[in-house]
Amino acid sequence: MYAWPASDVPALPGSGRDLRIHDTATGGPITLQPGPVARMYVCGITPYDATHLGHAATYNAFDLVQRVWLDTGRQVDYVQNVTDVDDPLLERAVANEEDWTVLAERETALFREDMTALRMLPPRHYIGAVEAIPEIVPLVERLRAAGAAYELEGDIYFSVAADPAFGGVSGLDAETMRLLSAERGGDPERPGKKNPLDPMLWVAAREGEPSWDGGSLGRGRPGWHIECVAIALGRLGMGFDVQGGGSDLAFPHHEMGASHAQALTGQWPFARAYVHAGMVGLDGEKMSKSKGNLVFVSQLRRSGVDPAAIRLALLAHHYRADWEWTDGVLEAAVARLERWRSAVSRPDGPPADGLLEEVRRALADDLDAPAALAAVDRWVETQRTTGGTDEGAPGLVSRTADALLGVAL
Incomplete structure (x- = not known):
């Protein structure tokens, strides 16, 4: 799967600083000091509705991480997935009465367009779950052979007891985990599971749903968490610098992914820092596909909103904060963009x-x-x-905004 074209990043004088960032696992700030190549994995979209402003805010945060690292002279090995087969996608395809592959391809293409318009730097590796299945199957087989996974009516589950560090990413108690698991795609009430929190690694083939040859696993499709683990381990290895996504991914997705990887390798940690962006709300509730209270980047663009103004609206809020999208937020961003462009258009x-x-x-x-x-x-x-007399100043301001904030003036 291909990503989207990269916008040029202007060169700036001097060098940037190492990034000090909040780590969910420790609950406090840590200073990241990668080697010459910084490694980051950010969880991508499930392409049945793309790209709402909650998505955009999340990817904007990790675009800033890339830009800070590039400003220090490092290269960035950035990996992002696309969950192009999963229950919500299949359910939307049925509701729309269209082929699930057509839906996934269309929404992924729209996501690329939005990311390009917003000047988000692309990942080096952009990998779909379907194309990763040949990498996923051997990992599930290894977990089962090691006693870290078990079969239940054809489905394969991961045993969270196999990872002594389970719970270390989110820091949540068991009851909170159980409640969140039920809300976020898990099945804690299913009879026969060893632990209500055990997540599915391999979904046995169901009638009317897509499935693939899973070797000793039988026909089926991958679970959500193992998808990202296979993609990350195959391209970044253990101990990469940042695992990123929205705050709703801390549990179960990032918790489970870390446990899968740690049980597979016997190493810890899966990622050195777990970084989570806040939620964007509309009309008093978090933007979500299930609620339908979404503002789409593509709709704003079609209505004539400059993508640079959308980006400024996102940047006006700290990435970890939960905030509300309003007409006033956009109006302030449009006015700020006009002031900035007017300023850098002057000769000095x-x-x-x-x-x-x-x-x-x-x-x-x-x-x-x-x-x-x-x-x-x-x-x-x-x-x-x-005023001022420095003829180079407007150009430096313009390059600073572009290189570090992704805002083209």
Whole structure:
């Protein structure tokens, strides 16, 4: 599966700072110090509705991580998946009376268009669950051979007891896990399971649903968590720098994925940092496909909204915060974009070297994009009120906004 084209990242003078970021597993900040190649895995979409602003906010956060790393002179090995076969996708295809593969391909294509428009840097590896099945089957077979998995009426489950570190990502108690599992695709009430929290690794073939040859597993399709584990281990290995996604993925998805990988390899941790973006709300509730309260990037673009303004609206909120999308949020972003573009179109202005360092410092401090925006706002206001004589300043501000914030002026 192919990703989307990369926008150019302008070169900036000097070098950026190492990223200090909040780690869900420890509950506090850690400073990431990757080697020459930083490694990141971010969970991708299930393509039956793409791309709402909750998606965009999440991928914007991890785009900033990429940009901070690139600014330090590192390369970035970024992997993202597409869950192009799963229950919600199959259910939507039935409801729409269309082939599930057509639905998945159409929504994935739209997602690529939105990511391109928003200037999100693409992953190096963009992998669909279906194409990863040959990698997934051997992992499930290994887990079963090691006693870390068991069969129940043809389905294969992972035993969470196989990982002594289970629970270390989310830090939740068993009852909270059980409740969240029921809400987020698990089946804790199914009779016969060794532990209500045990997640499915391989779904035995059901009538009317797609299935693949699973070797000793029989025909079926992969479970959700093992999909990401196979893709990540095959391209990044254990101990990669950042596992990312929305805050609703901390449990069960990232918890289960970590346990799968740790049981498979006997190593810990799966990822050095678990980084989670907040939820975007609309009309007082989290945006979600199940509720139908979605604002789509493509709809905003079709209505004439500049993608740079959408990006500024996302950047105006700290990535870990839960926040509400309103008309006022967009109006403020449109006005900010107009001010910034007007400022950098002038022939000169106040020196901008200090601004570059302010933006670097803000982003290195747990991706504090609102502080970075405020720094640019101050430069713009100084130029408006007192002017300046530095002919290179507007160009440096423009390159800073593009390289570090992904906003083309």
